[in-house]
Structure formats: structure tokens, C-alpha cells
Amino acid sequence: MYERVIRIRTDGKFAYRKELVDDxxxxxxxxxxxxxxxASTELTQAMIPALERAVEHEDMTPGxxxxxSTRVGVQGLxxxxxxxxxxxxxxxxxxxx
Numbered sequence: 001m002y003e004r005v006i007r008i009r010t011d012g013k014f015a016y017r018k019e020l021v022d023d024x025x026x027x028x029x030x031x032x033x034x035x036x037x038x039a040s041t042e043l044t045q046a047m048i049p050a051l052e053r054a055v056e057h058e059d060m061t062p063g064x065x066x067x068x069s070t071r072v073g074v075q076g077l078x079x080x081x082x083x084x085x086x087x088x089x090x091x092x093x094x095x096x097x
Contacts, residue, residue, distance in 0.1 A: 008037075 010017045018033075025036035028043070055065060 008014075008017055008021075021033045021036050024040050025031065025033060028036060028039045030036040030039050051068060054060065055068060
């Protein structure tokens with residue numbers, strides 16, 4: 001039995017979200033949008049702590065730090081959030097629910 005329903009608006013200015021989730025599904029090998037969202041949140045939970053450890057690691061080089069801190073723009077997204085990972089700022093799109 002479902003306790004809650006999560007809805008993600010995909011109409012009008014939010015139409016890009018369908019393509020975004022479908023692209024993530026392809027990248028993560030998921031065959032459903034729900035699977036893509038679940039897998040991406042699990043990946044985020046694992047990667048943020050790993051990035052925090054990586055940027056503070058003694059073997060971190062300036063070049064690698066630059067790669068990790070590079071801002072990647074996703075075409076069509078206007079809303080962004082900056083997250084701090086160690087001393088590195090990472091900009092990531094939000095999926096507002």
C-alpha cells in the first residue's frame with residue numbers, strides 16, 4: 001500500500017524534467033523514471049561524502065580539484081543550487097518536487 005505520492009510537475013516550463021530523468025535513466029541503466037530518480041538519489045547520497053573526502057585527501061592535485069569543481073550547465077535549467085563539497089563549490093540542478 002502506498003503511503004505517499006510524489007508528483008513532479010512536467011508541464012509548461014517544467015517539461016525539460018521528463019528528458020532530464022530519461023537521460024539519467026539511460027546513464028544509470030534504469031528502465032523506469034522511478035528507478036532513475038531512486039538510483040540518482042542513492043548515487044548522490046554516496047557521492048557527496050566521497051567527494052568531501054576526495055577534495056581533502058593529501059593526494060588531491062590542483063588539476064583534479066578543478067575537474068571536481070567544474071560547473072556543468074544543463075541546457076534549459078534555470079534553477080540551480082550551489083553545494084559546498086569540502087572547499088570546492090559544485091553547482092547542480094534541482095528537481096523540485
